[in-house]
Amino acid sequence: MIRAVLFDLDDTLIDTTSAIRTAARSATAEMAPSLDDEACATWWVDPGGYFAAYDRGELSFAEQREARLVRLCSEHGLPDLDEAGRRRWLDHYERALVAASRAFDDVPTCLRALEAQPLGIVTNIAAAPQLAKLRTAGLDGVFEVVLGVDSFGVRKPSPEGFLAGCAALGVQVTEAAYIGDLLDTDARGAAAAGLCGIWLDRTGSAPTPPDVERIRSLAELPALLGVG
Ligand SMILES: [Mg+2]
Structure with missing residues (x-):
């Protein structure tokens, strides 16, 4: 679960x-x-x-x-x-x-639907500039943890960031989902670390991969996770 x-x-x-x-x-x-x-x-x-x-x-x-x-x-x-x-x-x-940092239109509704879950960010950029983008986009305070590569050291798809994110949220890897726009770096990297890796394919540019879930919009995410 x-x-x-x-x-x-x-x-x-x-x-x-x-x-x-x-x-x-x-x-x-x-x-x-x-x-x-x-x-x-x-x-x-x-x-x-x-x-x-x-x-x-x-x-x-x-x-x-x-x-x-x-x-x-x-x-x-x-x-x-x-x-x-x-x-x-x-x-x-x-x-x-x-x-110029703006949240995609599907973000607020998705995050509201997931608000009972601990939420976090794991990013391959340092945390400080990412926190500045979150503030501009009106998303500061939404996430319990925002982990930049400067804290976990080795960039995704290596497992360190995914494992650090789960530890920071106090869950086992099998209890966490990770969603990102890059199939190999995000979805497959997370899956290899033991999480539920989900590929956000906003352009619909490729067939559904056999090994990880694919969504076209964050509007699909709550239902995929059985929430909301
Ligand atoms: Mg990305």
Whole structure:
């Protein structure tokens, strides 16, 4: 029986992809007002694969952001930024990212239906910026625990974060569900750690996997868990 529910944050509860686009445009507008949204998408598309390199442990979080900014400038003929210029862009970007963080429309109803359960977040980003996004999105105070990678050390899909989330909520892994937008990192990672892994596939882009539950919207989650 599921007694506690853990969530991923980015692109699961908060529309981070939209916030990233908005923030990249906002930070770039200062130095290149004529650059259009499509050009700014270089930041989030990340053709250099720098976020993936961070995922593999080859770059730090700050290094992958710097590398993406250098790539954005070089791809669109913008002047090279010195260290102070990069710092200014990245600070602007972080503020704009937090300011643009919005919960998906299906989040409030889902969380209300689950309010009798202990709820938590396990995220591959450090906790502090994630708490700032939660505040902007009106979701602060909803979750008993918000665990960032800076507390559990090894990124999902490794089991550490899932196990830490269950321990923090005081449940066994078999009593917890974990919901996230990435099939391998979230749903399969959680399942491998012993939780009920659930893939939130908002785009419906793939067939239902044979090994984990799939939902298309968080509106489906309470019924899947037998709640509400
Ligand atoms: Mg995510």
